[in-house]
Amino acid sequence: MRQIAALRRAAAAPALLAVLAALPAFAQAPAVPAVAGEEKLLAAMHSISSHPLLGYVAELASPKYQGRLTGTPGYDAAASWAARLLAGWGLKPAGDRGGWLQPFPNPYTLVLSPGELTLQVPIPGTREVLARPYVYEKEYYPGSTSDSGSVTSDVVYVGYGITAPELGYDDYAGLDVKGKIVLMEPEVPVAPDPDVDLFLKWRPYSFHDYKVQNAVKHGAAGLAYNYFIVNPNNVFVKGFVSAAIGPTVLADLFAGSGKKHDEIVQSIRSTRKPASFPLSRTLTIRTRTEYHAEGIGANVLALLPGSDAALKDEAIIIGAHLDHLGMSDQLMPGANDNASGVAVLLGVAQALATGGIPLKRPVLFVLFGAEEQGVKGSEFYVAHPVVPNARVKAVINLESVGRGERIGAGAARDYPELWNAIDQNNRKYVHRQVSGTSSQFVARPRQDAAHFVWAKMPTVSFGTSGAKPVPYPTYHTTKDDVDLITPEIMEDLARLVFLTTVELANK
Numbered sequence: 001m002r003q004i005a006a007l008r009r010a011a012a013a014p015a016l017l018a019v020l021a022a023l024p025a026f027a028q029a030p031a032v033p034a035v036a037g038e039e040k041l042l043a044a045m046h047s048i049s050s051h052p053l054l055g056y057v058a059e060l061a062s063p064k065y066q067g068r069l070t071g072t073p074g075y076d077a078a079a080s081w082a083a084r085l086l087a088g089w090g091l092k093p094a095g096d097r098g099g100w101l102q103p104f105p106n107p108y109t110l111v112l113s114p115g116e117l118t119l120q121v122p123i124p125g126t127r128e129v130l131a132r133p134y135v136y137e138k139e140y141y142p143g144s145t146s147d148s149g150s151v152t153s154d155v156v157y158v159g160y161g162i163t164a165p166e167l168g169y170d171d172y173a174g175l176d177v178k179g180k181i182v183l184m185e186p187e188v189p190v191a192p193d194p195d196v197d198l199f200l201k202w203r204p205y206s207f208h209d210y211k212v213q214n215a216v217k218h219g220a221a222g223l224a225y226n227y228f229i230v231n232p233n234n235v236f237v238k239g240f241v242s243a244a245i246g247p248t249v250l251a252d253l254f255a256g257s258g259k260k261h262d263e264i265v266q267s268i269r270s271t272r273k274p275a276s277f278p279l280s281r282t283l284t285i286r287t288r289t290e291y292h293a294e295g296i297g298a299n300v301l302a303l304l305p306g307s308d309a310a311l312k313d314e315a316i317i318i319g320a321h322l323d324h325l326g327m328s329d330q331l332m333p334g335a336n337d338n339a340s341g342v343a344v345l346l347g348v349a350q351a352l353a354t355g356g357i358p359l360k361r362p363v364l365f366v367l368f369g370a371e372e373q374g375v376k377g378s379e380f381y382v383a384h385p386v387v388p389n390a391r392v393k394a395v396i397n398l399e400s401v402g403r404g405e406r407i408g409a410g411a412a413r414d415y416p417e418l419w420n421a422i423d424q425n426n427r428k429y430v431h432r433q434v435s436g437t438s439s440q441f442v443a444r445p446r447q448d449a450a451h452f453v454w455a456k457m458p459t460v461s462f463g464t465s466g467a468k469p470v471p472y473p474t475y476h477t478t479k480d481d482v483d484l485i486t487p488e489i490m491e492d493l494a495r496l497v498f499l500t501t502v503e504l505a506n507k
């Protein structure tokens with residue numbers, strides 16, 4: 001009830017706006033010297049240090065923010081915390097109605113218990129059934145957008161779960177899945193490379209929403225999804241339950257079928273012919289969740305004005321998603337994904353706002369909401385920009401930048417001016433291994449950068465890699481925590497983004 005009340009308040013007149021309106025306003029642009037010497041530039045760059053950045057990650061990953069699922073009070077609190085820091089450094093609110101937030105409709109689902117995933121194994125020669133319950137996170141997760149409920153039924157393997165008449169392909173052909181649990185693969189049978197045109201024909205079927213809706217259309221009651229992560233990027237359908245299953249469950253479901261899962265998938269991919277069949281296995285999926293159709297998400301927008309009025313529309317945008325997966329019953333800390341990106345953004349914002357470095361063009365900082373729910377915050381921003389998209393000088397997105405020792409500059413190779421600024425500043429001052437790649441994001445969007453690339457803005461999406469392996473999965477699990485963060489890479493990347501931004505803002 002408390003959450004619902006808080007949401008209603010947010011929907012009526014965003015509660016955060018009221019809180020933030022009380023913050024001191026910074027009406028004047030910072031005084032800008034005509035020329036900044038290299039000494040001053042380097043002093044400002046060196047003011048970026050790993051200690052506060054690591055502190056930001058620890059703050060956001062703490063239980064206080066409940067895993068930052070967009071729409072929840074935990075997310076709102078994280079947005080408020082970030083806006084307070086930005087205000088303290090003298091940035092200006094650039095959200096709706098003079099506030100820091102840009103709200104947008106954002107339904108969400110709370111997962112209230114680990115639920116249950118159980119294989120019902122008949123005992124040979126008896127009428128008894130042995131229940132084999134699986135272990136949360138080790139073997140399964142409750143579906144992040146599942147309805148509450150319990151379904152016990154036979155399992156039918158439906159390949160990729162696609163019905164595409166124009167491609168002559170139907171994973172459901174000749175099958176009866178009414179009231180049953182379907183076992184399904186993510187994505188589509190073809191990859192974007194090497195044949196982009198072929199992939200584009202399949203692309204509409206790669207979305208998680210489509211797969212669930214198609215299962216529902218065929219009368220299925222539940223989904224065992226062979227996509228073993230916590231993932232709120234999916235549709236909620238009343239009465240439909242789901243679970244994300246790991247390798248143990250998959251192996252148990254295929255055991256005794258006379259078929260091997262990897263061979264079946266290989267055959268679908270090589271022949272592009274479905275290979276669906278009923279598995280002689282019975283599963284129970286039980287979930288306890290709470291759906292909030294009325295959810296409201298928000299981006300946080302902060303502006304550092306430029307000194308040249310003629311260039312005021314040619315902003316540099318620096319973005320990072322603030323949200324994560326919430327509580328999948330247990331806390332999903334999201335330290336690398338993407339508290340690290342937020343931390344780097346905040347480090348750059350402070351250095352630019354307080355370092356006394358002249359900026360001709362403005363810099364707009366955007367903390368995106370609902371990246372984890374299908375890059376909804378960046379989609380909404382690009383459709384409702386606060387500086388004209390067509391005149392944006394560059395977009396720098398920060399996505400999972402807190403682990404490892406190498407920097408990847410996704411999409412940057414497609415924009416020579418942007419790439420040269422990154423590459424040259426790195427060679428001159430930062431000295432990390434930075435590799436630029438080319439990306440038009442032809443697959444379903446999995447990063448906020450995609451919407452900016454599609455809107456024809458010069459964009460780079462930074463990520464980091466090369467972390468020491470750990471013996472458990474960290475991507476979208478409870479283990480993406482602050483103890484695995486490498487503070488030095490965040491410091492170096494923040495310095496590189498700072499230098500690149502200063503150069504592009506003044507060119």
Ligand SMILES: [Zn+2]
Nearest residue numbers: 337338372476
């Ligand atoms: Zn993520």
